[in-house]
Amino acid sequence: MEAIEAVDREINKVLNKFENFKSQRTQTLQDLIQCLEKTRTELSDAPDEDELAPSHSLIMSQTCLNIKDTLNQIAFEHKELHGNVSKVGKAIDRNFVSDFGGIMQDMMSNDKNMDKINQVICEHFLRHGMLDIAEEMIQETGLQIDETIKEPFLELHRILEALKHKDLQPALIWANENRIRLQAKNSCLEFKLHRLKFIDLIKQGHSHQLMALIYARNFAQFAHTHCKEVQSLMGSLLFVHQGLENSPYSYLLDPYLWEDIADIFTRDACALLGLSVESPLSICVKAGCSALPPLLNIKQVMIKRQCSNVWSSKDELPVEIDLGPDLRYHSTFACPILRQQSTDTNPPMRLTCGHVISRDALNKLANGNKYDTYLYFTVCSHGVADSSVPIVQWSRVSQMPNKYTFDQI
Amino acid sequence: MADLKALEHPTLKVPYELLNKRFRAAQKTIDREVSKTQIAIDDLDRCLQSSTVTVGQMKTALDGVVEKLTFLKRKSEESIQEETDAAYVCKKRIEHLKEYEVSHPTQEAQWKKKRLDRMLVEYFLRCGYYRTSLQLAEHSEIQDLTNIDLFLMSKEIEESLERHETTACLQWCHDNKSKLRKMKSTLEYNLRQQEFIELVRQDQRLEAVGHARKYFTLTEESQLSVVQRVMGLLAFPKDTSLEPYKSLLDENRWHSLVEQFRYENFKLYQLSNTSVFGISLQAGLSALKTPHCYKSDGSGKNTDCPVCSKHLNELAKDLPYAHCAQSRLICNITGQPLNEYNPPMMLPNGHVYGANALVKQAENNEGVIVCPRTREIFKIDDAEKVFVM
Numbered sequence: 001m002e003a004i005e006a007v008d009r010e011i012n013k014v015l016n017k018f019e020n021f022k023s024q025r026t027q028t029l030q031d032l033i034q035c036l037e038k039t040r041t042e043l044s045d046a047p048d049e050d051e052l053a054p055s056h057s058l059i060m061s062q063t064c065l066n067i068k069d070t071l072n073q074i075a076f077e078h079k080e081l082h083g084n085v086s087k088v089g090k091a092i093d094r095n096f097v098s099d100f101g102g103i104m105q106d107m108m109s110n111d112k113n114m115d116k117i118n119q120v121i122c123e124h125f126l127r128h129g130m131l132d133i134a135e136e137m138i139q140e141t142g143l144q145i146d147e148t149i150k151e152p153f154l155e156l157h158r159i160l161e162a163l164k165h166k167d168l169q170p171a172l173i174w175a176n177e178n179r180i181r182l183q184a185k186n187s188c189l190e191f192k193l194h195r196l197k198f199i200d201l202i203k204q205g206h207s208h209q210l211m212a213l214i215y216a217r218n219f220a221q222f223a224h225t226h227c228k229e230v231q232s233l234m235g236s237l238l239f240v241h242q243g244l245e246n247s248p249y250s251y252l253l254d255p256y257l258w259e260d261i262a263d264i265f266t267r268d269a270c271a272l273l274g275l276s277v278e279s280p281l282s283i284c285v286k287a288g289c290s291a292l293p294p295l296l297n298i299k300q301v302m303i304k305r306q307c308s309n310v311w312s313s314k315d316e317l318p319v320e321i322d323l324g325p326d327l328r329y330h331s332t333f334a335c336p337i338l339r340q341q342s343t344d345t346n347p348p349m350r351l352t353c354g355h356v357i358s359r360d361a362l363n364k365l366a367n368g369n370k371y372d373t374y375l376y377f378t379v380c381s382h383g384v385a386d387s388s389v390p391i392v393q394w395s396r397v398s399q400m401p402n403k404y405t406f407d408q409i
Numbered sequence: 410m411a412d413l414k415a416l417e418h419p420t421l422k423v424p425y426e427l428l429n430k431r432f433r434a435a436q437k438t439i440d441r442e443v444s445k446t447q448i449a450i451d452d453l454d455r456c457l458q459s460s461t462v463t464v465g466q467m468k469t470a471l472d473g474v475v476e477k478l479t480f481l482k483r484k485s486e487e488s489i490q491e492e493t494d495a496a497y498v499c500k501k502r503i504e505h506l507k508e509y510e511v512s513h514p515t516q517e518a519q520w521k522k523k524r525l526d527r528m529l530v531e532y533f534l535r536c537g538y539y540r541t542s543l544q545l546a547e548h549s550e551i552q553d554l555t556n557i558d559l560f561l562m563s564k565e566i567e568e569s570l571e572r573h574e575t576t577a578c579l580q581w582c583h584d585n586k587s588k589l590r591k592m593k594s595t596l597e598y599n600l601r602q603q604e605f606i607e608l609v610r611q612d613q614r615l616e617a618v619g620h621a622r623k624y625f626t627l628t629e630e631s632q633l634s635v636v637q638r639v640m641g642l643l644a645f646p647k648d649t650s651l652e653p654y655k656s657l658l659d660e661n662r663w664h665s666l667v668e669q670f671r672y673e674n675f676k677l678y679q680l681s682n683t684s685v686f687g688i689s690l691q692a693g694l695s696a697l698k699t700p701h702c703y704k705s706d707g708s709g710k711n712t713d714c715p716v717c718s719k720h721l722n723e724l725a726k727d728l729p730y731a732h733c734a735q736s737r738l739i740c741n742i743t744g745q746p747l748n749e750y751n752p753p754m755m756l757p758n759g760h761v762y763g764a765n766a767l768v769k770q771a772e773n774n775e776g777v778i779v780c781p782r783t784r785e786i787f788k789i790d791d792a793e794k795v796f797v798m
Contacts (some may be wrong), residue, residue, distance in 0.1 A: 001410045001413065001508055003413070003414050003509055004503060004506055004510075007421060007503055007687065008500075008503050008507075011496060011499050011500050011503060012500075014428075014496050015496050015497070015500065018489060018492055018493045018496060019493070021489065022486070022489045022490075022493070025485070026482065026485075029478060029481065029482040029485070030482065032478060033475060033478050033482065033654065036471055036474060036475050036478070037475060039471060040468065040471045040475065041469070042469055043464050043468055044423060045470065046462065046464045049463055049464075049465065050463065050464045051461060051462065051463060051464075055459050057462070060453070060467070061454065061457050064450050064453055064454050064457070067446075067450055067474075067478075068450055071443045071446060071447060071481075072443070073434075074439065074443065074485070075439050075440055078435065078436055078439050079436060081432070082432060082436070085428060085429060086429075087430050088425055088428070088499065089425050089426075090422045090480055092422055093418075093422075095414065096413075096414055096415075096417055096418035096422075097414055097418055097423070097570060098414050098418040098419075098679065098681065099681065100681060100683060100685075100688045103506070113724060114536075116721075116724050117690070117720075117724065118718040119720050120720050120721060120724075121529065130548060131535060132544065133541060133544050133545050133548060135638075136540055136541045136544050136614065137533075137538065137541045140538040140539075140540055140541050141536075141538060141541075159656060184455060197511070200427065206494045221490055234741045270712075271712075274712055275712065276712050276713045276714070276715070276718065277713060278711055278713075280476065280715035280718045280721055281690075281715075282522075283693075283697075283715045284689075284690055284693035284694055284697065284715045284716075284721065285525050285528065285686070285689050285690060285693055286693070287692075287693035287694075287696050287697050287715075288688070288689030288690055288691070288692035288693025288694075288696065289412040289415075289416060289521075289524075289689055289693075290412060290696075291415065291692040291693060291695070291696040292412060292415045292688065292689060292692050293411035293412055293414065293415045296415055296475075303618050315729055315730060316730045316731070316732045317696065317730070317731055318579070318614075318697055318727050318732065319443045319732060320731075320733065320734045320735070321696045321731065321732070323696060325746065327697065327711050328737060328739065328746075329697070329699075329711045329717070329739075330699045330701040330702070330711060330714060330739070331701070331712030331738040331739045331747075332699055332731075332733040332735075332737050332738075333736045333738070333797065334733050334734055334735055336734045336736075336798040339734055341644075341699075341700065341732075341733045342700070343514075343700045344700065344704060344705065350755060350795055354793070354794050354795055354796045355796045356770070356795055356796065356797050362584065368681060
């Protein structure tokens with residue numbers, strides 16, 4: 001990306017220049033020192049009281065001038081490097097946004113909010129199994145975390161760790177304890193756990209064949225729900241001798257099944273415990289990182305056009321931010337006529353032609369402004385199956401409250 | 410990629426400021442050593458200029474010059490090394506940012522997780538939770554990518570100020586003199602004032618006067634009234650209850666010194682006062698906030714939605730809603746979106762679900778469907794189509 005490339009270029013230039021300066025100038029200084037030391041050794045032969053030869057004198061003065069010049073040059077060259085260094089800073093400032101002021105009121109200055117934020121962060125750590133960090137945080141911040149909140153996360157993490165090490169036992173025990181609730185949610189977790197255990201036994205070959213057979217009795221309870229699966233698992237018993245890899249059942253050995261089981265377990269357990277599958281903090285920050293660039297852009301535009309009073313309305317963000325289907329957790333309805341989001345006081349209403357508009361729009365149309373009714377007709381003009389409902393007759397529009405029924409979504 | 414531009418300015422600017430600082434220090438060192446060496450050479454020159462010069466004098470003069478030159482060489486090498494190190498830190502961070510562009514989905518998820526950890530480390534450092542941040546940085550192996558060293562240094566100074574010691578802070582002011590002067594900082598001045606007040610508190614009034622003579626003489630016009638008030642403190646006992654002298658003796662002045670130091674430290678490194686984490690969290694909450702999360706009867710809550718979760722729900726109460734210009738419906742039963750492949754159908758009680766889910770239910774149940782929200786029973790034929798644009 002351009003921004004990074006720009007800064008990278010400048011930094012590379014700086015690094016190069018420093019390297020050159022260092023190697024060259026160190027060499028120069030070394031040469032000077034050696035030259036002086038040579039002279040020194042020449043002189044050391046002669047006794048101290050002798051007078052210095054004029055030739056020596058001359059050479060020495062010359063050398064002195066030389067050295068002085070070189071030193072000045074070194075200092076000067078180093079100063080020149082400053083230009084490159086400051087270019088790095090300028091590249092950073094030009095390509096990256098440094099000022100977030102004015103986008104949002106600062107939530108962090110409030111102490112109560114800080115407490116809640118810290119709680120959320122702590123839960124995030126617990127959820128991801130970073131228990132020691134969570135502990136340290138609780139100590140340093142003085143948070144009050146209920147033990148009951150910690151418990152489900154700790155258990156979840158314990159079972160997931162076991163699954164990572166291909167130990168199915170804790171998961172099986174948990175699934176057993178929660179069987180009824182799992183079945184109410186149509187979960188196939190327990191079956192898949194048993195299946196994995198069975199495959200494991202078969203993998204160990206002939207010696208465990210009997211054990212596998214006995215274990216297969218666990219499948220009896222799944223005979224109705226997973227009939228075909230049970231049949232194919234039984235079929236795999238035929239290939240215990242030669243190994244499953246060379247049989248039509250080799251797909252049972254796919255390591256993907258282990259990743260899948262961890263995923264299914266997380267989902268079902270979270271659904272049972274009433275927790276969200278992913279940490280709310282990660283989702284929020286992910287959404288925020290996507291939302292900040294458009295918000296910063298719009299702030300720039302608003303400052304340029306000096307219409308910043310539009311921002312001060314605290315009801316809605318000024319621009320729509322599309323976070324993608326993954327981050328959509330609620331249905332949102334926007335009236336096609338007034339383009340406002342529906343709320344408790346302004347719910348969507350369905351007309352008998354099937355179209356849905358907000359209550360405010362409906363009231364406006366019913367109060368009979370000709371222009372608005374025209375708008376309604378363009379909206380509804382795609383034709384309706386029920387011929388008793390005319391597509392458009394503006395006089396009918398004003399009678400809508402009586403003639404048509406409205407239902408709430 | 411746009412989020413890199415928006416969020417990563419502090420990541421790169423702080424090591425740059427460090428590089429700048431080291432450059433200036435290196436320049437000073439080089440200049441100083443060069444001038445010292447030149448003095449030695451001048452000595453040598455003078456020796457040569459004098460009418461008689463012995464070999465012995467020459468030798469000593471030469472030794473002097475060689476010694477200075479060697480010292481210069483060593484010092485300049487050290488300084489350049491420090492500068493290069495600082496530049497390498499910048500480079501490392503840029504390399505890390507580059508990884509974001511070229512990554513696969515799984516690697517991207519890893520990078521984003523590292524980003525969240527980086528933001529959390531910075532947040533903890535700003536709040537003063539140093540142990541937690543160190544542990545987290547170690548756990549995610551992001552020590553080079555965060556500004557821990559900067560904050561740890563400032564932590565030491567803050568702690569010394571809390572202990573009512575001014576030496577460390579004064580040293581810091583001295584190290585950063587030029588930049589602080591550019592910022593028109595009053596920190597050093599306030600520190601000297603506080604020292605004066607402490608001397609008075611300990612009833613060492615003569616020493617206090619000496620101190621004032623030394624440090625208050627360069628006061629500017631605007632500060633004169635402040636100095637006068639502080640000097641007036643000399644006349645009062647240390648447990649006086651008269652304003653404004655009582656508030657001058659207040660211990661809380663140390664807290665405001667700590668805060669002023671923190672603020673100016675941030676400004677030096679061009680860090681803003683709000684953490685990146687705070688801003689992202691707020692922006693995210695706003696972008697995810699819908700009226701459903703705040704329905705009075707709680708019927709709209711979705712356990713997966715972060716804004717519906719307990720603490721975030723309270724946090725987001727005062728934030729603006731997400732702007733919604735297009736309708737996007739989701740089936741309550743399956744969680745699938747409602748569109749032309751899964752058209753929305755309305756039951757007689759007014760609730761709307763996806764056609765696929767309702768038809769599937771009807772198939773398994775001889776044309777009878779049960780509304781999941783109210784448990785009322787309807788026939789599939791009673792469901793009517795709904796058109797949402």
